[in-house]
Structure formats: C-alpha cells, structure tokens
Amino acid sequence: MRSFTCRFLVTVSTLFLLQACASPAPQPMATPVTAELGAGGRPVGEIWSRSPVYGSKGMAATAQPLASQVALDILKQGGTAVDAAIAANAALGLMEPTGNGIGGDIFVIVWDPASRQLHGYNGSGRSPRGQNLAELKSRIDALKAQGQLPADARGIPSHGPLPVTVPGTVDGWFALHERFGKLPMNQLLAPTIDYAREGFPVSPVISYYFDRSWKFFSQRFAGTPYLDNIRSTWFPQGRAVEPGELLTNQDLADTLETLALEGRDAFYKGSIARRMAGYFEGMEGGLAYEDFSQHQGEWVEPGSVNYRGYDLYELPPNGQGYAALQMLSILKNIDLRQWSRGSAEVFHYLVEAKRLAFEDVARYYADPDFADIPLNGLLSDDYGRQRFAEIDPLRASPEFGPGEPRLEGEGDTTYLTVADESGMMVSLIQSNYRGMGSGMVADGTGFMLQNRGELFSLDPEHPNAYAPGKRPFHTIIPAFLMQDGEPVMSFGLMGGGMQPQGHVQVLVNMIDYGMNVQEAGDAARFLHDGGRQPTGKHGDPLGTLYVEPGVPAETVERLRAMGHHVEVDPSGVRFGGYQAIRVDRETGSYAGATEMRKDGTVAAW
Numbered sequence: 001m002r003s004f005t006c007r008f009l010v011t012v013s014t015l016f017l018l019q020a021c022a023s024p025a026p027q028p029m030a031t032p033v034t035a036e037l038g039a040g041g042r043p044v045g046e047i048w049s050r051s052p053v054y055g056s057k058g059m060a061a062t063a064q065p066l067a068s069q070v071a072l073d074i075l076k077q078g079g080t081a082v083d084a085a086i087a088a089n090a091a092l093g094l095m096e097p098t099g100n101g102i103g104g105d106i107f108v109i110v111w112d113p114a115s116r117q118l119h120g121y122n123g124s125g126r127s128p129r130g131q132n133l134a135e136l137k138s139r140i141d142a143l144k145a146q147g148q149l150p151a152d153a154r155g156i157p158s159h160g161p162l163p164v165t166v167p168g169t170v171d172g173w174f175a176l177h178e179r180f181g182k183l184p185m186n187q188l189l190a191p192t193i194d195y196a197r198e199g200f201p202v203s204p205v206i207s208y209y210f211d212r213s214w215k216f217f218s219q220r221f222a223g224t225p226y227l228d229n230i231r232s233t234w235f236p237q238g239r240a241v242e243p244g245e246l247l248t249n250q251d252l253a254d255t256l257e258t259l260a261l262e263g264r265d266a267f268y269k270g271s272i273a274r275r276m277a278g279y280f281e282g283m284e285g286g287l288a289y290e291d292f293s294q295h296q297g298e299w300v301e302p303g304s305v306n307y308r309g310y311d312l313y314e315l316p317p318n319g320q321g322y323a324a325l326q327m328l329s330i331l332k333n334i335d336l337r338q339w340s341r342g343s344a345e346v347f348h349y350l351v352e353a354k355r356l357a358f359e360d361v362a363r364y365y366a367d368p369d370f371a372d373i374p375l376n377g378l379l380s381d382d383y384g385r386q387r388f389a390e391i392d393p394l395r396a397s398p399e400f401g402p403g404e405p406r407l408e409g410e411g412d413t414t415y416l417t418v419a420d421e422s423g424m425m426v427s428l429i430q431s432n433y434r435g436m437g438s439g440m441v442a443d444g445t446g447f448m449l450q451n452r453g454e455l456f457s458l459d460p461e462h463p464n465a466y467a468p469g470k471r472p473f474h475t476i477i478p479a480f481l482m483q484d485g486e487p488v489m490s491f492g493l494m495g496g497g498m499q500p501q502g503h504v505q506v507l508v509n510m511i512d513y514g515m516n517v518q519e520a521g522d523a524a525r526f527l528h529d530g531g532r533q534p535t536g537k538h539g540d541p542l543g544t545l546y547v548e549p550g551v552p553a554e555t556v557e558r559l560r561a562m563g564h565h566v567e568v569d570p571s572g573v574r575f576g577g578y579q580a581i582r583v584d585r586e587t588g589s590y591a592g593a594t595e596m597r598k599d600g601t602v603a604a605w
Contacts, residue, residue, distance in 0.1 A: 048550065049522040052582075052591040055604025059590040060084055061579040062416040063494070066200060067091040068603035070191045071418050074183065076605065081420040082110060082180035083188055085428050086173045090192040090256065092414045093169075093447065094249055095200055097234065097436060098209035099494070100414040102255070102267075103449040104432040105165075106172040107315055109302055109480045110180060111487045113423035118480060120315045121176060123297040125166030127453055128287050129469040136162065136466055137458060139285045155535050156454045156466070159220060159439045161286035163451035165472060166295045169430055174264035175297055180424070186260035193260070196253035196446075199246035203599035210240035213436045221439055229441035230448070252446025268292045272445065279442035294469075302480065305329050305379055308511050311482040312503070317365040317373055321477035324500035326357035328507070329384030330391075341513045341523070342551065344558035345393075350508065351528050351545055351564065352391045354501050355400050362532035363402035364463060367471040371463035377405030396563035399541035400531070413476050413494035417581045419590050425581060427478035427490040457536035464534045473534040479503050487583055489517065493595075495576030498527050502576045518593040521578035524550025540565075546574050572597040 039047045053059070058081075060071030071088035079087070085108075093101035106123035139162060143149040149157055156163050177185060202210070214235050221227040231238065233251060241247050258266050266272050273292040280286030302313040305325040312328060314321030330353040339345045364373050377383055383405045390400065413431035431450070432438075438451035455473045456466035464473045475496050481489040493502035502525065509520035530543015546569045547556060559566050569575075577598040582591045592602035 045516070046519055046522075049519040050596075052516055052518040052593050053602035053604050054589060054591055056587075056589045057421045057605050058084075058419060059581050059592045059602060059604040060088060060416070060418045061581055061592045061594050061600065061602045062088050062092060063414055063577055063579065063595065063598040063600040064092055064095045064203060064206075065599065065601040065603075066195070067095060067416070068601050071416070072603040072605060073191065074188060075418070075420055077183065077187070079183040079188070079420075080180055080422070081418040081424040081426045082176050083183045084420070085416060085418045085426040086177060086181070086185075087188040087191060088416050088418065089169070089173070089414075089428060089430055090189050091195065092416065092430070094192050094196050094252055095203070096206055096414050097448065098206055098213055099436070100430045100432055101437075101447045102169050103167045103437055103447040104169055104430055105167065105450065105452060105474065105476070106169040106297075106428065106430045107319060107474070107476055107478050108172065108176060108429075109313065109315065109427040109478045109490070110176070111423070111425040111480065111490065112180065116485075118302050118313055118482070119179075120300040120302040121172060121297060122300050122315060122319070123168035123172030123175075124318060124452070124471045124474050125168040125295055125450075126291070126469045126471050127165050127456070127466060128285065128291055129294070130288055130290075131285050132468055133458070133460060133466050136285060154537060155458060156456055158434050158451050158454050160226075161280060161283040161438070161440060163453040164287055164438045164440055164449045165453045166287060166291050167450055168295065168297050170259065170267040171264060171295060171297045175299075185263070189256045189260045193253045193256050196249045196256070199248045201244045202241045202247050204243040205599045207241060207243045207245075209435075210234065214240045216435065217439055226439050226441075229443065230439060233441055233446055249446045251444050255445050255447065268295055275445055276442045276449070279440070303375065303379060304482070307332050307507065309483060310488065310507070310511055312507060313480045313482060314477055314503075316368070316375055317473075318367045318471045319474040319477050320361055320365060320497075320500055321479070322365070322375070322378060323357045323361050324477070324479065324503040325379050326360060326384070326387075327353045327500060327504045329379060329381065330356060330388045331504070331508070333385055333388040336508060336512050341509065342555055344555045344562065346508075347526060347545075347547075347551070347555060347559055348393075348396070348562055348564070349391065350501075350504065351526065352397065353388075353504075354528050355397070355531055355543065356387045356390060356403070357500070358497070358531055359400050359402045360405070362534050365473055365534055366463035370467060370470050373463070374405040380405070394562065396542060398563075402532075413496075413577075415478070415492035415494045415577065415579050417490040417492065417579050419490065419581045419583065423487070423583070423588065425480075425487055425490040425583070427480050427492055429476045429478045429492050429494065431476045431494070433475075455535055457534065459536040462536050464536075475499060477503070481507070483585075486585055488585070489580055489582040491578070491580035493521075493576040493578040495574070497529065498574065498576040501525075501527060502578065506578065506580070517580050517582045517591050521580065521593050522596050524548040525575045526551070527574045548572070548575060
C-alpha cells in the first residue's frame with residue numbers, strides 16, 4: 001500500500017511538473033492588423049529616391065530600359081548623341097506605342113559643342129489643306145446627328161479621321177540626322193527592326209496602358225473597320241499583352257526597313273505616303289497625299305528666362321514651353337527658400353504662378369504663322385512682376401484672367417535625353433497626343449496616327465482656331481538648362497499640361513532646395529487642372545489641385561484652408577514621366593536620372 005501511494009505521488013508530481021514546463025495553451029488569434037511595409041533605408045540620400053547614374057563617355061535616359069540600351073549601343077558604335085536619340089526614339093515607337101511613334105510629332109533641343117549653341121527643332125504637322133473651319137464644323141455636326149458623338153460634345157473629337165494632322169517625327173529624324181548625325185540611318189533603325197521582327201518583352205507600365213487602350217478602342221470602334229487594324233497590330237489575341245510577354249510588329253518592321261532603304265521621302269512622297277493617303281480616301285475630313293508631300297518641319301530659336309543664375313530654355317509656340325518660362329518669371333519675384341519645400345506656402349505660389357501662366361497659354365499660344373504672339377512681352381521681367389502682383393499670399397484667387405503683354409519684336413508622350421563623349425546633348429520629346437492616338441492605322445504600316453488636331457479651337461476669333469494647313473497648339477516640350485553660357489542639364493517631363501508644371505517643380509527642387517538630379521524628379525509633385533484652355537473650352541476657374549501622397553497631410557489641409565480644391569492621387573498616372581542628364585562643368589562627366597513613375601532606366605559608360 002505504501003509502495004503504491006509513493007508511486008502514485010511521484011506520477012502525479014511528474015504530471016504537474018510536465019504540465020508546468022509545457023508550452024502555454026494556444027489562445028484565440030486576434031483580428032489580424034493590416035500593416036504595409038514602407039521603403040527601406042539608404043546610407044546616403046533620401047529614402048524615397050535612388051542614386052543618380054554616373055558616366056563619362058556617354059549616357060541615355062529613356063522611359064524604357066531596352067531603348068536606353070539601344071541608344072548606348074549606338075554611342076559605343078561611334079554615333080553622336082543625335083544618332084543615339086533617333087535610334088532610341090524608333091525603339092520607343094515600337095515598345096511604347098501607347099504614347100508615341102512615327103504617327104506623331106517631335107520637338108527637340110540640341111546642344112552642339114562645336115558651335116557652342118542650342119538648336120531647336122519644331123517637328124509638328126499641319127491640318128488638312130483641303131478642309132476649312134466651316135466644313136469641319138459641318139462634319140462634327142453630322143457625327144452628332146448620326147449618334148457617333150454626344151449631342152452636347154464640344155470641340156473636335158479625339159478619335160477618327162477629323163483630329164489627324166500630318167505626323168512630323170520622321171521628317172524630324174532626317175533633319176536632325178542631316179545636321180548632326182554620323183552613322184547611316186539603316187544602322188540607327190536596325191535594332192528596332194530586329195525587335196519588331198523577333199519580339200520584345202512588354203514592360204509593366206506599358207502593359208497597363210495597353211489594357212486601357214484596348215478597353216477603350218474595342219468599345220469606341222466596335223463594329224467598324226478601324227478596329228481591325230488596331231487589333232491585328234497590337235492585340236491579335238483580343239487582349240492586352242501581359243508584363244514580360246513578347247510582342248512583335250511585322251508591319252512596323254517593314255515600314256522602318258523602307259525608311260532605312262529609301263529615306264525621308266518614302267514617308268512623305270513615296271509608298272508610305274500613298275498608303276496613308278489611300279487609307280483616308282472616302283473619309284470626310286481626312287488627310288490627302290498633298291498634305292504629306294508638302295510637310296516640312298522647321299528649326300527654331302529657343303527662348304529663355306533667367307532664374308537664380310540659371311537660364312531655362314524652351315521652344316516657342318505653337319508649343320506650351322513658354323508657360324514654364326512664364327512661371328519662373330513670376331516666381332523669381334519671391335524667395336521660396338524662406339519656407340521648407342513641403343510647405344503650403346511653396347505649393348501655393350507654384351500653383352498660382354501656373355494658373356496665371358496657363359491663362360496666357362489659353363489666350364495667346366498658337367501657330368505663329370497664323371497669329372501675332374507677344375513672345376517677348378510674355379517673358380519680360382516687367383510682365384512677370386505684374387502677374388506676380390496678382391497673387392494673394394494667403395488665399396487662392398477664385399479666378400485669374402489673361403494678362404496684356406505688349407507685342408514686341410490620363411495626354412501621352414515619351415521623353416528621352418542622350419549625351420555623348422564630345423559633349424553633345426539632346427533633349428527630345430515625341431507623342432501621338434491622347435492615348436495611342438486617333439485610332440487610325442493605315443493598312444500595313446504598323447503605327448497609329450496622332451490626334452493632335454483635337455487641340456484646335458472651333459472659335460474663329462481664337463488665335464488657335466482651326467484653319468487649313470495650320471499647326472495646332474502643342475503640349476510636348478523639351479527643356480534645356482544653361483548657366484553662364486555653358487550646358488547644365490538636358491531634361492523633360494512627359495504628360496500633357498503637366499509638362500511646364502513639372503519643369504518648374506524639378507528646377508525649384510534643384511535650384512532652390514539643393515536636390516540632386518534624381519531626387520528632383522522623384523519628389524512628390526502636384527498637377528493643377530482647370531481654367532481656360534487653348535481649345536476655347538472653359539474649365540472651373542479655380543480648378544483642382546492634385547497632389548501625390550508624399551505631400552504632407554498638414555500641407556494638404558493648409559492648402560484647403562487657403563481655398564484650393566485639393567485631391568490626393570496615389571495613382572502616379574497624372575504626374576508625368578521625367579528623364580534628365582546633368583553635366584559636371586569641371587569634370588565633364590554626366591549624372592542621369594529616370595522617372596520612378598515609369599519603367600525607364602539610365603544607360604551609361
């Protein structure tokens with residue numbers, strides 16, 4: 001009995017001991033908390049940015065890594081920066097057809113170290129010479145009567161034959177090549193022809209835009225022959241290509257091979273011109289062969305404004321580049337550095353300067369062949385001071401109007417910049433305008449024609465009124481920064497009305513707040529949308545101020561208290577796409593940056 005009792009006590013004690021040493025009984029799980037990871041740290045620089053890319057012999061910054069590599073390969077083969085820019089632009093037309101291609105226009109600024117001058121090129125095309133304003137209005141009314149346009153639609157439609165103007169990109173390539181090129185054109189186009197034949201992997205951002213484009217066109221052109229060419233060229237499976245999926249374009253390869261063999265005139269006077277003109281036969285208001293054969297781009301002189309010792313150069317109208325210059329002319333009347341970059345005061349002055357400048361854009365900017373534009377007056381210091389005086393430092397103005405300068409003697413685009421070992425630098429921007437363009441794809445060509453003509457006004461009294469053989473107001477603008485007559489930076493920022501706003505924000509970030517070339521582009525941006533437009537349309541006078549999530553919450557609330565209509569937009573779609581190359585004046589080396597909101601990269605050696 002005693003033995004049994006002892007054994008029982010030992011057993012019970014052991015059980016208690018084992019229970020005491022065992023893991024605690026599992027408890028019911030609490031409701032999981034969503035916790036997203038943020039950015040990691042960096043040993044140098046801001047955590048929301050990355051390091052610039054450095055090189056000494058050459059550099060290319062584009063919105064597509066393969067296009068950057070194409071440009072770098074051309075530089076290594078002995079090509080100039082212009083050669084490499086043409087090659088990259090051709091590649092982007094294949095790889096980013098959602099925003100650009102040889103169916104669109106081109107604007108360029110070239111720094112030539114031999115002449116030590118900036119050269120500007122306006123490669124925008126003109127409206128059909130055989131259609132006047134009354135005929136255009138009649139055709140728009142007919143589309144409304146047929147139910148193809150809403151009865152209350154205003155302006156020129158975005159799609160179909162009516163907004164198509166002559167594409168100026170190919171003419172621009174050959175004009176640039178004749179003046180600054182070195183390698184033969186067939187060598188420059190060969191990489192893109194190979195990619196078009198064999199296929200290239202589609203990048204994530206472009207896959208996103210392909211999906212948007214297919215959803216739009218498959219609905220807009222359902223049951224029409226227009227959709228057939230769009231589908232066969234980019235959507236043969238009836239859907240958008242996924243990221244990493246290979247895409248080919250045999251028709252575009254054929255077109256580029258023709259250009260490589262026959263030159264510029266194949267596009268404007270030869271077989272390609274006849275294809276495009278033949279496609280429009282029977283379409284009221286479409287381009288004719290004579291429109292292509294008479295096209296000619298032009299070399300222009302960039303204008304500039306000095307801001308804190310730096311000279312920003314932009315191309316004159318019919319583009320909107322001077323809007324950025326006007327903004328700086330206003331802003332140099334106050335020292336923004338008295339506030340931190342993220343403060344409401346800095347945003348307020350930037351936004352009000354934009355609103356003032358864009359009222360003048362809507363009133364004055366047009367084709368200078370058809371309108372007297374007070375260019376010198378718009379950029380004068382006196383006029384900048386007059387416009388600055390209209391800004392209330394504490395409140396958003398309910399409405400601004402255009403000024404009276406004296407007359408003196410989500411758009412879609414791609415921007416790229418290239419620099420070579422000689423010091424030549426190229427700032428190039430190219431676009432089909434809205435989305436992929438007009439939806440017009442001539443049989444067997446492999447590219448879509450632009451819809452830039454949508455930006456004409458239908459008001460016969462407006463400087464930007466539609467007229468035969470006229471260039472419409474343009475949004476795409478390359479930029480170039482100089483100091484004391486020496487090149488500092490070639491840069492640009494794609495994205496419709498975002499472009500001049502983006503140019504100014506990047507420069508304020510760099511000049512006033514000391515950001516490097518990459519940080520200046522990665523920093524959170526705003527886009528102001530509203531007010532009068534060059535088409536004659538009138539938006540909300542106060543407009544909407546869209547800001548990215550990186551803008552401090554207290555700044556957003558302060559701006560609202562100042563009377564701004566502010567919306568926080570995390571999409572990244574509205575705020576453009578930036579590329580830049582900055583040159584070190586002492587060493588001659590380059591620092592490059594690309595846009596985190598796009599797929600791009602900098603290639604250097």
